[in-house]
Amino acid sequence: MKKKSFLLVTVLLLALSMFLAACGGDEKVDSTEKPEGGDSGSETAEKPDFMSILTGGTGGTYYPLGGAFANIISDATGIQTTAESSGASAENMNTLKSGDAEIAFSQTDIASYAKDGKLMFEGAAVDNVSAIGTLYPETIQIVTTSKSGIKSVEDLKGKKVSVGAPGSGTNPNAEQILEVHGMTFDDIKKQDLSFDESTAGIQDGTIDAAFVTAGTPTGAVEGLSATEDVVIIPIAQDKIDALIEKYPYYVQDEIPSGTYGLSDAVSTVAVQAMLVVTNDLSEDVVYEVTKAIFENLDQVAHAKGKLISAENAVNGVGIDIHPGAQKYYDEKGITPK
Known part of the structure; x- marks a missing residue:
């Protein structure tokens, strides 16, 4: 009887020792899975x-x-x-x-x-x-020619003006610039034309002016300046300030003299x-x-x-x-x- 009891105890102790060894082994594996420094492992995963x-x-x-x-x-x-x-x-x-x-x-x-x-x-x-x-900067350029007689944003009233292709970023640029001048699209004869279509329209007289948002010099406007006396309509400083205050993604910009044959630099704004x-x-x-x-x-x-x-x-x-x-x-x- 004592012999059987001894054997039973021995088996139980052996089973317990195997269980503890297994647990200890698991802890060792966990500790080696994480690189030294702890957080460096998460940084590697994030990169x-x-x-x-x-x-x-x-x-x-x-x-x-x-x-x-x-x-x-x-x-x-x-x-x-x-x-x-x-x-x-x-x-x-x-x-x-x-x-x-x-x-x-x-x-x-x-x-x-x-x-x-x-x-x-x-x-x-x-x-x-x-x-x-x-x-x-991607400059907002209000393009016309000397023969149009347009010298200010207010002069665009009643004129045929392109405000960019449908869905383009130029369209809201034009709307917001007119807004700070107390105008809307209802005050102009709005045309929805691409840059090339706009400059072609100015050249053949079917439109009077166009908003163009692009880095300067812009190819389409350069092409127009080869045959026409290009005018870029300036934006007054108080209107620039009002525009930037309401729409902070605008910045003040300037089109340098000599661009498109301009005799003087022109004050305007740009998105970027x-x-x-x-x-x-x-x-x-x-x-x-x-x-x-x-x-x-x-x-x-x-x-x-x-x-x-x-x-x-x-x-x-x-x-x-x-x-x-x-x-x-x-x-x-x-x-x-």
Whole structure:
């Protein structure tokens, strides 16, 4: 009987020792799964292997700039980054919303409409994006010729005026500029034409003036200046101030003398090209991306690269800046002007 009891106790002790060994083994595996430093494992998980930058058409400015930025980011961060052609601002914002890209070019005003769910984004706000920063101005040019007799925005009343292609960003630019002058589209004979159609219409006399939102010099307007005495209608300083106060994605701008044969510089406003990023990217990753771009601008061959700087990147943004980008600007002591 004692022998049987002894054997039973022995079996139970053996089973208990095996159980404890198994538990101890589990603890050892858990401890080796986490890298030393604890949090570094989560940081590794947050850093993607691949990112894409949405640009615009291959014939535009966004695409070559995006290619340069992609190379810079890849080299500086180790994240393989590529530039993708797209339908530009509005399409880019919707693609970021769907989670199919990480970084995109956009006009500042289009990004603001997207965030607020206004105009072409009514009922479909894009709420998962923030700004890296602004890049360079896309100038609002109110184009006419000397023979039209139009010298001020108020002179547009009753005239045939193109406000850009349907659904374009130029359309709300025109509406808002007229607004600060106490006018609406009802005060003009509105035409919805592309830039090329607008300058052709001015040339053949079917329209009197056109709003053009683009980097200067703009090809379509340069073409017009080859055959006509081009006039760019100025915007008075008080109207510029009122516009920027109500719509903070605008910045003051100037078209230099000599552009299109102009004898004097012309005062106007601009929206800006900007980089937008999805909020899914961590603060550390966006900090690295922001630092990489602004500290390697010498690698950007495109002419617009000369207009890009970290010091101006926080001006006229119009939407929230991503914490990672803000961290970089704070380190550099950069604040809005």
